[in-house]
Amino acid sequence: MTGKGRELADMMERRKVDILCVQETRWKGSKARNIGGGFKLFYHGVERKRNGVGIILKEQLVKSVLDVKRVSDRIMSLKLEVDGVILNVVSSYAPQVGCQLEDKEEFWSKMDEEVDGVPRKDRLMIGADFNGHVGEGNRGDEEVLGMYGVKDRNAEGQMVVDFAKRMEMAVVNMYFQKREEHRVIYKSGGRCTQVDYILSRRCHLKEIGDCKVLPGESVARQHRVVVCRMRVETKKRKRVKTEPMIRWWKLKEEDGCRQFREKLQQALGGSEELPEDWETAAKVVRETGKNVLGVSSGQRKEDKESWWWNEEVQESIQKKKAAKKKWDNQRDEGSRQEYCEASRIVKRMVAKAKAQAYDELYERLDSKEGVKDFYCLAKQRDRAGKDVQEVRLIKDRE
Structure with missing residues (x-):
């Protein structure tokens, strides 16, 4: 992730991506930070330059976060409340093919536990690098897979399928017919495979409008970005009205203070004494403040971490x-x-x-x-x- 935060934010803004799960962040710590453009990264890592997972949210969703769970340096999740709908997002990074079987079993055990803890009524989306090839076709696995994978299945891919069956999840990538260039996720040494997946509950699969790979993005050297479009029927919330504020802090500036004093004196007909009636005096002061100092929008100023961007x-x-x-x-x-x-x-x-x-x-x-x-x-x-x-x-x- 080092040096790539602002690049990811730029890609999300251009592609209109609201939530992005990232793996192999290789950052140590359990923190959150702005990466520019209003996007915020929640991440977790135990060792520097090894493993690590994260979830990036667009500006409008940051205030919707209800809870953050950092399970391990391979699994973390966010719970959000979006217009009355609870959405759980899990980012995970499975052990590679050459890792010990015990490590793989521990990972899938923690994934089972994490998904089991999400109430059935909540939405659940998993964005993961599972390091497994699910393969093309779905014979015998129709309840969790579509037809459109890449090449053959391996042992790690079977673990993904078994997990989806246990948890009643669906592998979203497999349900949309795309040309191979929009299905291949990992390219290395002439090998073209599919190791990154998006999963949703089977009962909510109808809410997924599309899923594909973005071959033109360069945010990762070998992995490509997988995106899906999800439309959730939300409850309409009453918008909270914000009140504009007079910029009284400008009175600390010599020029602002002088102009305010002059305009206030004019409003009082040349007198330096305020009216005895409090309501009249307050009205004159407020009107003068608005005209001279101006008013703010009433919205809190958003944090801008990418002030160095040029x-x-x-x-x-x-x-x-x-x-x-x-x-x-x-x-x-x-x-x-x-x-x-x-x-x-x-x-x-x-x-x-x-x-x-x-x-x-x-x-x-x-x-x-x-x-x-x-x-x-x-x-x-x-x-x-x-x-x-x-x-x-x-x-x-x-």
Whole structure:
């Protein structure tokens, strides 16, 4: 994930992806952080540069989080309340083919436990790198699979099918007829396979409108992004009205204070004394404040973590994306080297942009504005690191 957060946010914004499950984040810790564009990453990892899972939410869903469960460095989940509907999202990363059987059994045991703990009435979606080949066709497994997989099934793929049967889940990827380029998820050394899957409850499969691979994205070197479109019938919620606020803090500025004093004196007919009637005095002060200082929208200012993002970084990412597309089409050594070099350039550009932005911030620390910016950034990061930002529901006593 290092250096890729803003790139993922950019992809989600362009592709209109609301929720993204990520694996192999390789970050140590159990935190949440803004990755830019209003998107927030919830992640969990035990060892640096090994395993790790996460879930990214768009800005409008961040306040909908009710609970975060970090089961292991291979499994985590979020519970959200979206317009009266409870949605549980699980991100998981299964042990690779060469891992010990005990590790695989422990992983699937924890997955069973996690899914069993989700009430049947709740929506449940799993986005996972299961490191298994389910294969093409569905003979004997029609209740959990569609027809449209890739190549043959292996032992790890059978574990995915068995899990889906136990939990009454459906492997969403398999139900939509697509050309192979929109089904192949993992490409390496001439091998084309399908190891990443999206699962939903069988009873909610009708809510899935489409599922496919995005071959043109370059956010991962070998894995491709799998997306599905889900339409849930929600309950209409009453919107909470927000009240605009007068920008009284501008009175701290010399120019704002002077203009306010002059306009207030004019409103009072040249007098420096306020009317004795409180309601009249308050009305005059408020009207003058609105006209001179202006009003805010009433909405809380959203945290902007990607303040270091610039045009050079954006251009380098576009070049990387073009190189990835060229490599996918040609699959030769020259195009692979070109893509690897483009990836290295993006990492350098991101590191350079961040370092430059921080240097500029440190230089401004001697000024009043610089100190203010520093404390605002610290406050934003503290707020962004919290899993649940506001209480949405209160559980009944059990």
